[in-house]
Amino acid sequence: xxxxxxxxxxxxxxxxxxxxxxxxxxxxxxxxxxxxxxxxxxxxxxxxxxxxxxxxxxxxxxxxxxxxxxxxxxxxxxxxxxxxxxxxxxxxxxxxxxxxxxxxxxxxxxxxxxxxxxxxxxxxxxxxxxxxxxxxxxxxxxxxxxxxxxxxxxxxxxxxxxxxxxxxxxxxxxxxxxxxxxxxxxxxxxxxxxxxxxxxxxxxxxxxxxxxxxxxxxxxxxxxxxxxxxxxxxxxxxxxxxxxxxxxxxxxxxxxxxxxxxxxxxxxxxxxxxxxxxxxxxxxxxxxxxxxxxxxxxxxxxxxxxxxxxx
Amino acid sequence: xxxxxxxxxxxxxxxxxxxxxxxxxxxxxxxxxxxxxxxxxxxxxxxxxxxxxxxxxxxxxxxxxxxxxxxxxxxxxxxxxxxxxxxxxxxxxxxxxxxxxxxxxxxxxxxxxxxxxxxxxxxxxxxxxxxxxxxxxxxxxxxxxxxxxxxxxxxxxxxxxxxxxxxxxxxxxxxxxxxxxxxxxxxxxxxxxxxxxxxxxxxxxxxxxxxxxxxxxxxxxxxxxxxxxxxxxxxxxxxxxxxxxxxxxxxxxxxxxxxxxxxxxxxxxxxxxxxxxxxxxxxxxxxxxxxxxxxxxxxxxxxxxxxxxxx
Numbered sequence: 001x002x003x004x005x006x007x008x009x010x011x012x013x014x015x016x017x018x019x020x021x022x023x024x025x026x027x028x029x030x031x032x033x034x035x036x037x038x039x040x041x042x043x044x045x046x047x048x049x050x051x052x053x054x055x056x057x058x059x060x061x062x063x064x065x066x067x068x069x070x071x072x073x074x075x076x077x078x079x080x081x082x083x084x085x086x087x088x089x090x091x092x093x094x095x096x097x098x099x100x101x102x103x104x105x106x107x108x109x110x111x112x113x114x115x116x117x118x119x120x121x122x123x124x125x126x127x128x129x130x131x132x133x134x135x136x137x138x139x140x141x142x143x144x145x146x147x148x149x150x151x152x153x154x155x156x157x158x159x160x161x162x163x164x165x166x167x168x169x170x171x172x173x174x175x176x177x178x179x180x181x182x183x184x185x186x187x188x189x190x191x192x193x194x195x196x197x198x199x200x201x202x203x204x205x206x207x208x209x210x211x212x213x214x215x216x217x218x219x220x221x222x223x224x225x226x227x228x229x230x231x232x233x234x235x236x237x238x239x240x241x242x243x244x245x246x247x248x249x250x251x252x253x254x255x256x257x258x259x260x261x262x263x264x265x266x267x268x269x270x271x272x273x274x275x276x277x278x279x280x281x282x283x284x285x286x287x288x289x290x291x292x293x294x295x296x297x298x299x300x301x302x303x304x305x306x307x308x309x310x311x
Numbered sequence: 312x313x314x315x316x317x318x319x320x321x322x323x324x325x326x327x328x329x330x331x332x333x334x335x336x337x338x339x340x341x342x343x344x345x346x347x348x349x350x351x352x353x354x355x356x357x358x359x360x361x362x363x364x365x366x367x368x369x370x371x372x373x374x375x376x377x378x379x380x381x382x383x384x385x386x387x388x389x390x391x392x393x394x395x396x397x398x399x400x401x402x403x404x405x406x407x408x409x410x411x412x413x414x415x416x417x418x419x420x421x422x423x424x425x426x427x428x429x430x431x432x433x434x435x436x437x438x439x440x441x442x443x444x445x446x447x448x449x450x451x452x453x454x455x456x457x458x459x460x461x462x463x464x465x466x467x468x469x470x471x472x473x474x475x476x477x478x479x480x481x482x483x484x485x486x487x488x489x490x491x492x493x494x495x496x497x498x499x500x501x502x503x504x505x506x507x508x509x510x511x512x513x514x515x516x517x518x519x520x521x522x523x524x525x526x527x528x529x530x531x532x533x534x535x536x537x538x539x540x541x542x543x544x545x546x547x548x549x550x551x552x553x554x555x556x557x558x559x560x561x562x563x564x565x566x567x568x569x570x571x572x573x574x575x576x577x578x579x580x581x582x583x584x585x586x587x588x589x590x591x592x593x594x595x596x597x598x599x600x601x602x603x604x605x606x607x608x609x610x611x612x613x614x615x616x617x618x619x620x621x622x
Contacts (some may be wrong), residue, residue, distance in 0.1 A: 003314070005620040033351050033352060035350075035351065040344050040346065040362050040364050042346060042364060042397075043399060043400065043435065045401075045402050047397055047402050049349070049360070051360040051388060052351065053352070062360050062373065064397070064404070066401070066402020067405070068400075068401050071402070071457055076401050077622075080402060080621075084375055084395065086375070089355060090356075090377070090380045090382050090387050091358050091377020092387060096393075096407060098621055159410075215574055288542075306619075308617075309316040309317075310316065310391075311411075
């Protein structure tokens with residue numbers, strides 16, 4: 001059994017996008033096993049347990065990931081993760097990966113895959129709501145699949161937006177108002193908001209939205225009216241109903257499960273697609289365990305681990 | 312974050328029984344969080360993912376455990392396990408334990424706790440069906456809480472029964488027929504059987520049965536007629552309905568969920584009990600994640616681990 005403390009160090013973003021896209025294709029073809037993630041609530045946060053088996057890569061395993069919003073006050077990341085890999089043939093644990101930054105990258109990759117298939121065009125203005133680690137991962141991953149003519153970023157804290165823009169300067173990034181960030185071709189929302197912050201009237205026809213932030217019951221970022229103007233694709237229906245962008249509208253009867261247009265796996269496999277340039281599309285991301293197995297597979301090939309005694 | 316390759320080495324069985332009993336008491340008082348374990352099927356077996364939070368011990372975490380019946384043919388145990396421990400305050404991973412033998416011990420402890428409260432008397436003849444690692448763990452744990460006047464063991468392979476009897480010689484152990492093994496005060500069943508092997512007519516009034524072997528859909532060891540003569544206690548209702556001794560009878564409408572008499576946690580906390588010496592009682596064990604957290608808590612206090620870089 002090997003432990004990988006730093007498995008993300010040499011990963012190529014386009015390679016990550018590729019393996020995550022392949023995992024979504026397997027999902028779209030019904031060739032994975034992945035029960036919906038389990039949530040356990042802790043005093044100041046929660047942790048999620050995400051098992052899966054991805055036969056195409058010969059990978060089985062579990063990601064364990066917490067969300068503790070107050071962690072930065074004690075010098076820890078809000079989100080930390082470990083992935084445990086098992087040999088599918090024998091069930092023997094073969095690898096443990098520090099998956100904190102892998103989680104950022106594989107979530108960025110899901111957004112990139114959605115943007116690749118659902119963006120209205122290849123040259124895009126990218127709007128970004130939020131300036132945390134996930135916002136940055138989304139920009140870097142999406143830049144691999146689209147030509148970003150401009151990146152418009154908004155944060156509740158304008159200093160954060162300024163430093164984000166400086167960090168991502170190669171992409172012609174500017175700090176703007178929330179409304180202005182929504183004036184784009186592809187909008188990425190990455191906040192932990194529990195009230196809608198993106199207003200319906202700010203979203204023009206043809207926009208693709210990657211709704212990333214909502215990943216637990218009670219979280220939402222978009223005015224539910226936008227869902228009714230849009231075709232909504234999810235990563236996994238059960239997870240999206242429980243904890244995705246659509247979870248609050250569903251619980252309030254403002255949206256119905258049957259209204260979803262399909263899964264990203266169905267989009268990647270050509271079973272569903274954007275039908276015309278003027279429609280609004282939404283990808284509701286909750287994060288799939290198969291994304292974690294896919295990036296772990298890549299990382300294990302490249303990273304240096306340390307051997308641990310097991311039996 | 313520390314890794315413990317050998318955390319069971321210095322564990323005292325009576326201490327394990329004590330912490331596992333305390334965990335059942337917390338469960339009986341509704342003071343734990345523990346979603347039912349998730350099963351993922353692999354080509355030659357499965358793995359189970361078991362998250363929980365046990366506030367009384369300040370322990371949160373996940374056990375990951377496989378079952379691969381053909382593993383001995385490649386020199387590996389059928390069952391192997393890892394437990395990942397998180398700090399409940401921040402969600403940070405703090406420990407990873409090789410939990411293969413811890414799993415044996417905490418399952419043995421559950422049987423011992425059930426026997427302590429549900430055996431018809433303190434001086435008991437113990438019947439044991441099966442001679443694997445779990446059979447041995449059950450005898451050693453139960454010997455801490457009852458005086459075993461005799462141990463009667465049966466295996467499909469009589470050589471296995473003979474060597475088991477020799478290994479456990481201090482307990483006056485003898486290899487007997489299946490029927491004779493059932494002639495006892497406390498019967499422990501530990502096989503992976505998918506057809507009932509214990510006949511109704513072999514079980515006399517007053518017997519307590521620890522039904523340990525059935526831990527996945529399709530497995531059963533007891534003639535369902537025994538369930539109707541007995542009061543059945545489970546570790547966790549949802550897990551027992553899905554994968555315990557009662558799973559097959561329930562799926563065949565030979566038993567109904569409402570018929571269970573309660574949980575072991577309710578027994579430990581005095582809410583339920585054996586009502587008279589002549590009744591048959593059954594403890595249907597599926598294995599709880601809180602048992603794994605309890606034994607991990609004890610192991611971490613005593614074992615030597617190795618520090619791993621994490622952040």
